[in-house]
Amino acid sequence: MGEIGQAFAIAFDLVFSLDRNLFAIVLLSLKVSLTAVIIACILGFGLGAGLASLRFPGRKAIIIMINALMGLPPVVVGLLVYLLLSRSGPFGVLSLLYTPMAMIIAQVILITPLVAALCLQSLQDLHYEYDEFFRSLNLSPSSKMKTLLWDARLSLLTVALAGFGRAISEVGAVMIVGGNINHVTRIMTTAIALETSKGTLALALALGIILITISVAINAAAMLIRSTAKRYAHA
Amino acid sequence: MKVGTRLLFALIALWVVTGIPAKASDAKFITVQSTTSTQNSGLFDFILPVFKKQTGINVRVVAVGTGQALKNGRNGDGDVLFVHAKSAEEQFIVGGYGVKRFDVMYNDFVIVGPASDPARLAETKNIFSALKKISTSKSLFASRGDNSGTHKKELQLWTKTGLDPTLQSGTWYRETGSGMGATLNVAVGMGAYTMTDRATWIAFENKGQMKVLSEGDPLLFNQYGVMLVNPKKHPHVKAELGEKFISWLTDEKGQATIAAYKLKGKQLFFPNAK
Numbered sequence: 001m002g003e004i005g006q007a008f009a010i011a012f013d014l015v016f017s018l019d020r021n022l023f024a025i026v027l028l029s030l031k032v033s034l035t036a037v038i039i040a041c042i043l044g045f046g047l048g049a050g051l052a053s054l055r056f057p058g059r060k061a062i063i064i065m066i067n068a069l070m071g072l073p074p075v076v077v078g079l080l081v082y083l084l085l086s087r088s089g090p091f092g093v094l095s096l097l098y099t100p101m102a103m104i105i106a107q108v109i110l111i112t113p114l115v116a117a118l119c120l121q122s123l124q125d126l127h128y129e130y131d132e133f134f135r136s137l138n139l140s141p142s143s144k145m146k147t148l149l150w151d152a153r154l155s156l157l158t159v160a161l162a163g164f165g166r167a168i169s170e171v172g173a174v175m176i177v178g179g180n181i182n183h184v185t186r187i188m189t190t191a192i193a194l195e196t197s198k199g200t201l202a203l204a205l206a207l208g209i210i211l212i213t214i215s216v217a218i219n220a221a222a223m224l225i226r227s228t229a230k231r232y233a234h235a
Numbered sequence: 236m237k238v239g240t241r242l243l244f245a246l247i248a249l250w251v252v253t254g255i256p257a258k259a260s261d262a263k264f265i266t267v268q269s270t271t272s273t274q275n276s277g278l279f280d281f282i283l284p285v286f287k288k289q290t291g292i293n294v295r296v297v298a299v300g301t302g303q304a305l306k307n308g309r310n311g312d313g314d315v316l317f318v319h320a321k322s323a324e325e326q327f328i329v330g331g332y333g334v335k336r337f338d339v340m341y342n343d344f345v346i347v348g349p350a351s352d353p354a355r356l357a358e359t360k361n362i363f364s365a366l367k368k369i370s371t372s373k374s375l376f377a378s379r380g381d382n383s384g385t386h387k388k389e390l391q392l393w394t395k396t397g398l399d400p401t402l403q404s405g406t407w408y409r410e411t412g413s414g415m416g417a418t419l420n421v422a423v424g425m426g427a428y429t430m431t432d433r434a435t436w437i438a439f440e441n442k443g444q445m446k447v448l449s450e451g452d453p454l455l456f457n458q459y460g461v462m463l464v465n466p467k468k469h470p471h472v473k474a475e476l477g478e479k480f481i482s483w484l485t486d487e488k489g490q491a492t493i494a495a496y497k498l499k500g501k502q503l504f505f506p507n508a509k
Contacts, residue, residue: 087311087469095471097312098266098297179297181266182280197416198275199441 007205014206022207026214029187032100032174033167036107040115040167041160043108048119049145052127053134063120069113074106078176081106085177098179103187106173111163118162122155123148154226161222168215188214264293265476268305268313270384271414273459274298276434276503281496286483292476300383300414308332311469314477317484319432319459320384333462337485340493340504341458344388346449347419347436348374348428356428362452363396370398373407375427379418380410384457389430392454419445432457434503459504461485484508 085097171189178185188211195204301318308316354374359365379386400408411418415435422429423443466472483489490506
């Protein structure tokens, strides 16, 4: 088990020697996953708000679908996006395969259902509370959705974090559509997989420790935003 | 929406400042579909910077098993293939998916296993008797099981020995369905024998109690070949740049660079282009 102790030492060394390669990999990981989260939030919040405030035929079926898709296996999403973006696929001409954009697309598909389902969950309770109030004001559907989203903004931050957590930690999809190309599409999780396959387990674990640390930092920052916003709300 | 707007600006700033384009449009590059052994052994990290310096061409390597590399090449997802399963490569050419195949280099496969050597393989040079010993003693054997070049070779050797270990799949014959490094990790973890190319083995850092137990049979020869994906099938293939890479690999400069790559004092690949 010497590897675990060693991993901490290596992680420390890597971070404090400001390893350029590592820095680029971390940055690309964040870029891909943050972009994917923002796009997924735009889509997912819209979808969640629509489902929470509107009643239409087929609504239940859509809810069941997005709840089921929360558990999409990353490797299946990767395969699907590969087939779509492959030169022989319908979007081959865009030459997006093996680029960060392909990884963003895969992660958006992966986390949008999660974001939508969790968003719906938060808004549904709120909608139940606001229903009569909405009726008395005779609000349009879009103002209803806006009100719900705005009033639930703090819970939605947690939803976004859940999406981010899933995006930054997955390897199955980005490995297939990104190709783990050095300096182009290598991110934290694919680098960890590569080091593991080289048998350099301590280095792989060190990268894992750094990844976890970054996730903790981002979550802490989000919580800080949340508590500041709450203080303002109560002032 | 202040927080959201701020986040959005922060993200845009991140994209602009770091400047890595989302779309791969920078300068001259080719995509090479290759195998895990060439990547895991560090060969590409050694030879590609030399190639870049001499030609200004960036090479982007997607390292997968040979089976998947050929499949991706068939779909046109790459300009050059650099793999090691000669008959599958020849089929690829015959099918019109590749232009012409060139030998580049070789090394050999070895059988590695636990130092305790339950099947008493040590010093067994003949690969048929080595495989027979593993099979009769029902010793654990980790197979790649992923249709890679190494997997194809391993199956071929079993067949020539007159055995079909896949009938025992799940008992002593364990198909991992993963790359060479991952399979070595599995073999180390359960004390199994496995067949690996020598380059990956030398570079592998998690050997545990494993060592080379059978080597040297001429049948364990491992030939690497390179070929251009056919631009007639896939017009977007960067034929000119891809051909430059192929001719570099097979001419003196590339061959000398391959020969110069040493790890732990050992040469991992032996150039043999004609």
